[in-house]
Amino acid sequence: MRRSTVAAALFTALVLGVAGPPATAWAQPPAGGDTDVAACLDGNCTLRVTGPVNIPLDGRAGATGLSVSSIGPFAVAFWVHRTGGGDGLGVVGRAGSVRFTSGSGSLAVRVLELDPGAAVIELSTQPG
Template sequence: MRRPIAAAALLTALVLTGTGPPAPAAAQQPPGTDVAACRDGSCTLRVTGPVEIPLDGRAGQSAVSVTGIGTHAVAFLVSEGDRRSYGVTGTGGTVRFTTPDGTLTIRVLELADGAATIELSSSASGA
């Protein structure tokens, strides 16, 4: 009987202090720099300048390019066949590019010293 009460007290203390359990180990792994690892539209990548990231098209996009990294924002260009779409966001921000085939979501995790850490995730329609 005492263990459930102790666990509940610990959980309550964590919630009230605004802290939680440590982040999972996977979230602490350093981001990669290999754009080929992003082909399926799911990766965390550190970029230091303009770069094109080829995608396999499962969500409708054939490529996403980082076109610029500024002090406060990162600019993206997404190719969708013969169409182009643009998005700009800063640290903690998200841009979404949607086609009839699915959605590509890009989140800027960190932006410092001319480099950006971005997270790509894609989902096909109906997924």
């Protein structure tokens, strides 16, 4: 892991109060959104998350999972997981987005709403 990635992870942990790895999947549907993390398997969904959550993905864009590691008052921290390593970190505020790319495609994560302890996120996958 490069120093910049390690520094970003440590900074995120300090700012957002990350206490460890994501816990059991825990999400609630937003109005008109998907009902659970299983609906995100193809990388296209909208979820209301209220705590750390692991979202399994089918790998069509190179990502095999996405973890919401923390929800703070100003930002949400995400980890994308890929087969064979190359995990990535993104920290996104309200109305912001982050895109994780690989040779297989890209996974975009957008924060639609952000409240203390809850966020509505949108995942969208595009082939490479």
